[in-house]
Amino acid sequence: MSDMLKFPQDDTDFNVALSMSLVLFGFDGSQLQLLLTRSKREPFKDALFLPSRYLEAQDELALSARSMFHGLFGYDDPEIIEQLKAFGGVFRHPFGRVINIAFYALVRKEDFLAEKWEHHGMQWSPVDRVPDLAFDHNEIVKYARERLKRRVKRRPVGFQLLPDEFTLGQLQTLYEQALGKTFDKRNFRKKLFKSPLLHDLERKATGGETGQHKGSQLYAFERERYQRMKNEGYDFLF
Amino acid sequence: MSDMLKFPQDDTDFNVALSMSLVLFGFDGSQLQLLLTRSKREPFKDALFLPSRYLEAQDELALSARSMFHGLFGYDDPEIIEQLKAFGGVFRHPFGRVINIAFYALVRKEDFLAEKWEHHGMQWSPVDRVPDLAFDHNEIVKYARERLKRRVKRRPVGFQLLPDEFTLGQLQTLYEQALGKTFDKRNFRKKLFKSPLLHDLERKATGGETGQHKGSQLYAFERERYQRMKNEGYDFLF
DNA sequence: CCAAAAGTGTTACCCGTACACCCATGG
DNA sequence: CCATGGGTGTACGGGTAACACTTTTGG
Known part of the structure; x- marks a missing residue:
């Protein structure tokens, strides 16, 4: 003692x-x-x-x-x-x-x-x-x-790990790697579009540059929006 | 460097x-x-x-x-x-x-x-x-x-914080204190009875001893059962 | 006798999940 | 031309949340 x-x-x-x-x-x-x-x-x-x-x-x-x-x-x-x-x-x-x-x-x-x-x-x-x-x-x-x-x-960790412009395929792969399981493509997209943090850049990557075949839609995270929402008590949940 | x-x-x-x-x-x-x-x-x-x-x-x-x-x-x-x-x-x-x-x-x-x-x-x-x-x-x-x-x-933290015998009212108060919000009594009970960890002692506390009026049912946690289930991959979720 | 907590079911909605096919393009 | 990943909608089921009244008993 x-x-x-x-x-x-x-x-x-x-x-x-x-x-x-x-x-x-x-x-x-x-x-x-x-x-x-x-x-x-x-x-x-x-x-x-x-x-x-x-x-x-x-x-x-x-x-x-x-x-x-x-x-x-x-x-x-x-x-x-x-x-x-x-x-x-x-x-x-x-x-x-x-x-x-x-x-x-x-x-x-x-x-x-x-x-x-x-x-x-x-x-x-x-x-x-x-x-x-x-x-x-x-x-x-x-x-x-x-x-x-x-x-x-x-937390929307994509912010920190992905480049400014990314595809939903990359985002999904990231989540799968981090959590050690796979997700259904459609459900994954639905889930992420529920939060208003993905900004559609209205541009497609040409397939070659990302190793894909069909070029895919590019997105960016709404950094500032996320900051604002967080201050107002928003809670991201995957 | x-x-x-x-x-x-x-x-x-x-x-x-x-x-x-x-x-x-x-x-x-x-x-x-x-x-x-x-x-x-x-x-x-x-x-x-x-x-x-x-x-x-x-x-x-x-x-x-x-x-x-x-x-x-x-x-x-x-x-x-x-x-x-x-x-x-x-x-x-x-x-x-x-x-x-x-x-x-x-x-x-x-x-x-x-x-x-x-x-x-x-x-x-x-x-x-x-x-x-x-x-x-x-x-x-x-x-x-x-x-x-x-x-x-x-985790079923009641295990650690409550005495061997406790009432559902106490358990609910504990959860409300820890999480800083209140819960609906009926929903709370349903939720906890989904996991098979509460053992009904088939005895009522007399009201006076717990500061209540109507005596309430006493429960115990199924310690060993929880250990076993945990080893088999069970994941408690409140 | 009344204040205080115990106990008890149903309904509506949301969310998660399962599931299959066509499309565009690089090679 | 074919292999590869991109993109899209629906239906079902489970779980959560909202909600009100009766019972028991201590004081």
Whole structure:
């Protein structure tokens, strides 16, 4: 019971290191993907793992995540990044305990600053074929995929994962990948047209560019409208 | 970009302290409540806050939460306690950075070891009248209430919050408190009887003991049945 | 005796689901 | 010309939501 009252008494109580990892989901039109990087040092030399950083004691958690995100994508936004939870207890550094706080974000693959990062071993990997990762990062990825499933049901995640113009086929594939099941085309469309968030661009893609045959209708998300509606209490539900 | 690769270089990088807080929800038959304790020292002397502890570097996060829980309730169970997330950046101790990792659990108020703890300033407080708390604990409580809302929809939380025998009125009040809305009595009952988890004890409470007038039917949850069904993929949905 | 909560069924509507065929085009 | 994905409507069933009155008993 006295431990309820225990406070750090001196600086020997400040002996834990913090790290932060980003789980970044992207979508290439047919597959959900995950950004991974390659470790250059022991104890996991050459293993893949999530983009990660050790934090200084003064680093704000969310700000550190945003700044790392900015480095990778060239922009950032407080709404994009969300904390998952703290992971502890698996990897211990020779100098002591490390707590990893994981964040997640949904991004557009094409925003990734590939030229800048690819030669550092950064690469996209399909989420259903994620290899063994260093540390406990497979566990983090698993947790993040569950979170994504829940978010897909309650937020229009297409906003974040798809380019400005997209087809309903791509949108459906995205939902199928994220939730791990397939949907009936007609029902899927009906469902999404119930919410007034899809703007018909009244233009068709020529088939070739999206790998289709018959060119398909292009849509955009009504970003501002969604923001306004959200402020008025609108609740997206897939 | 080099910060992507930064590892702790020596023990001066291990300079963060960890703390852990529990958000414990209970229910007294008519109100959702929260367990709070009173700070005995600066910088928040006499303020209320969540039961909390500083962690040693070697403490496992989940095990520490369980052990504190055990101290308060005399039992514990890995399934009860769930991590919320890490909260950082608000309170900084004179000696350095403190990261607080919050956990939450749903408990039966009557299991609380009141005799042991009440004279330490521990007390239940109705969730809709939580006072200003020390540190960033109001933020943690807010986050925990959102989590509870989601859990109520997907898990039979009555299991954890109600005593072995309870009435449908109590159960409904619990759902109304947790979700912040009211329900039609008949629809509520239909909905809950769809799942086979309520066992009719074929006994009525005498009105007086539960503060009612007309005595009402007593029910129990089918614990084992729920466990079995869950293993077979059953998904509770309110 | 009255205030307070218990208990009980029916109806209307909405939403989710199942289901099959023709069309346009790239190769 | 054919393989591939695009595009379209209907019917059924289940679930949710709205709704009002009688019963019991504590005080």
